[in-house]
Amino acid sequence: MKIEAQEECRNLPMISFLILPMQRVTRLPLLMDTICQKTPKDSVKYEVCKRALKEVSKVVTFEVRMCEEMLVQIMESEVHVGWMKAKT
Secondary structure, X not given: OOHHHOHHXXXXXXXXXHHHHHHHHHHHHHHHHHHHHHOOOOOHHHHHHHHHHHHHHHHHHHHHXXXXXXXXXXXXXXXXXXXXXXXO
Protein backbone atom coordinates (compact mmCIF):
# COMPACT_ATOMS: atom_id res chain seq x y z
CA MET A 1 0.00 0.00 0.00
CA LYS A 2 1.13 3.54 -0.65
CA ILE A 3 0.41 4.70 2.87
CA GLU A 4 2.57 1.98 4.41
CA ALA A 5 5.55 3.21 2.39
CA GLN A 6 5.37 6.69 3.91
CA GLU A 7 8.14 7.65 6.31
CA GLU A 8 5.70 8.37 9.16
CA CYS A 9 4.48 4.76 9.03
CA ARG A 10 8.00 3.37 9.40
CA ASN A 11 7.15 0.60 6.91
CA LEU A 12 4.69 -0.92 9.37
CA PRO A 13 1.76 -2.78 7.83
CA MET A 14 -1.68 -1.17 8.06
CA ILE A 15 -2.90 -3.93 10.38
CA SER A 16 -0.47 -2.80 13.08
CA PHE A 17 -2.25 0.56 13.24
CA LEU A 18 -5.61 -1.15 13.51
CA ILE A 19 -4.52 -3.53 16.27
CA LEU A 20 -2.75 -0.99 18.49
CA PRO A 21 -5.87 0.80 19.80
CA MET A 22 -7.49 -2.54 20.66
CA GLN A 23 -4.39 -3.64 22.54
CA ARG A 24 -4.50 -0.45 24.58
CA VAL A 25 -8.19 -0.80 25.40
CA THR A 26 -7.85 -4.41 26.50
CA ARG A 27 -5.14 -3.40 28.98
CA LEU A 28 -7.49 -1.07 30.87
CA PRO A 29 -9.05 -3.78 33.07
CA LEU A 30 -5.57 -5.07 33.95
CA LEU A 31 -4.43 -1.61 34.94
CA MET A 32 -7.62 -0.98 36.91
CA ASP A 33 -7.22 -4.32 38.69
CA THR A 34 -3.66 -3.38 39.68
CA ILE A 35 -4.93 -0.10 41.09
CA CYS A 36 -7.58 -1.98 43.09
CA GLN A 37 -4.96 -4.38 44.45
CA LYS A 38 -2.82 -1.46 45.59
CA THR A 39 -5.77 0.31 47.25
CA PRO A 40 -6.25 -0.59 50.91
CA LYS A 41 -9.34 -2.76 51.32
CA ASP A 42 -10.59 -0.68 54.24
CA SER A 43 -10.43 2.50 52.15
CA VAL A 44 -13.59 4.14 50.81
CA LYS A 45 -11.82 4.29 47.45
CA TYR A 46 -11.53 0.49 47.31
CA GLU A 47 -15.24 -0.07 46.65
CA VAL A 48 -15.25 2.73 44.08
CA CYS A 49 -12.25 1.14 42.41
CA LYS A 50 -13.93 -2.28 42.31
CA ARG A 51 -17.08 -0.78 40.73
CA ALA A 52 -14.95 1.06 38.19
CA LEU A 53 -13.12 -2.17 37.37
CA LYS A 54 -16.42 -3.95 36.83
CA GLU A 55 -17.72 -1.21 34.51
CA VAL A 56 -14.46 -0.92 32.55
CA SER A 57 -14.46 -4.69 32.09
CA LYS A 58 -18.02 -4.60 30.73
CA VAL A 59 -17.17 -1.86 28.24
CA VAL A 60 -14.00 -3.59 27.07
CA THR A 61 -15.78 -6.93 26.68
CA PHE A 62 -18.52 -5.25 24.61
CA GLU A 63 -15.99 -3.42 22.42
CA VAL A 64 -13.94 -6.57 21.83
CA ARG A 65 -17.09 -8.41 20.73
CA MET A 66 -18.01 -5.58 18.37
CA CYS A 67 -14.52 -5.59 16.86
CA GLU A 68 -14.60 -9.35 16.45
CA GLU A 69 -17.92 -9.08 14.63
CA MET A 70 -16.58 -6.34 12.36
CA LEU A 71 -13.47 -8.39 11.64
CA VAL A 72 -15.62 -11.35 10.60
CA GLN A 73 -17.62 -9.08 8.31
CA ILE A 74 -14.45 -7.66 6.77
CA MET A 75 -13.04 -11.12 6.20
CA GLU A 76 -16.31 -12.29 4.65
CA SER A 77 -16.31 -9.22 2.39
CA GLU A 78 -12.73 -9.91 1.30
CA VAL A 79 -13.63 -13.51 0.48
CA HIS A 80 -16.66 -12.32 -1.48
CA VAL A 81 -14.63 -9.72 -3.39
CA GLY A 82 -11.96 -12.33 -4.16
CA TRP A 83 -14.63 -14.70 -5.38
CA MET A 84 -16.18 -11.97 -7.56
CA LYS A 85 -12.78 -11.09 -9.05
CA ALA A 86 -12.12 -14.77 -9.79
CA LYS A 87 -15.44 -15.00 -11.65
CA THR A 88 -14.57 -12.14 -14.00
